[in-house]
Amino acid sequence: MGTNGPPKDLRARTKKFALRVVPLYRSLPSKDRVAQEYGFQAVRSSASVGAHYREASRARPDAEFASKMNGGLQELDETAYWFELLIESGIVPAAKLQPLLDETNELIAIFVSCIRNSKGE
Numbered sequence: 001m002g003t004n005g006p007p008k009d010l011r012a013r014t015k016k017f018a019l020r021v022v023p024l025y026r027s028l029p030s031k032d033r034v035a036q037e038y039g040f041q042a043v044r045s046s047a048s049v050g051a052h053y054r055e056a057s058r059a060r061p062d063a064e065f066a067s068k069m070n071g072g073l074q075e076l077d078e079t080a081y082w083f084e085l086l087i088e089s090g091i092v093p094a095a096k097l098q099p100l101l102d103e104t105n106e107l108i109a110i111f112v113s114c115i116r117n118s119k120g121e
Helices: 010-027 033-057 062-088 094-118
Strands: none
Touching: 010 033, 010 094, 033 062, 062 094
C-alpha cells in the first residue's frame, strides 16, 4: 500500500456508497429504457470504486497504489456523469441526487489526496 495510505474507513465508505446507489436504481421507472441504462451504469461504476480501492489497499509500490486509486477516481468521475445525466434528462430531481453527488465529490477529493500523497506531492 502507499506509504501514506488512505483513511482506514475508506473500505467501508466506498462499499456504503455503492449500496446507496442501489435504491436509486430500483426507484427508476422500469419501463424507461434510458432511465434504466443510466441507472445501471451508475450502479456499475459506483461499485467499481470500492473494488479499485480494495486493489489499491493490497498494492505494494506507491506507483501501483496510485494507479489503482486512479482507476477508482475514474469510476467516481463516471458515476458523477451518470448522476448528472439522470438529473439533466429530467428523470431524477436534482434534490434527490444531491446527497449522492456530495458523497461522490467528497470521495473524489479523498482519492485525489491519497494519490498525491503516494506520489509525495
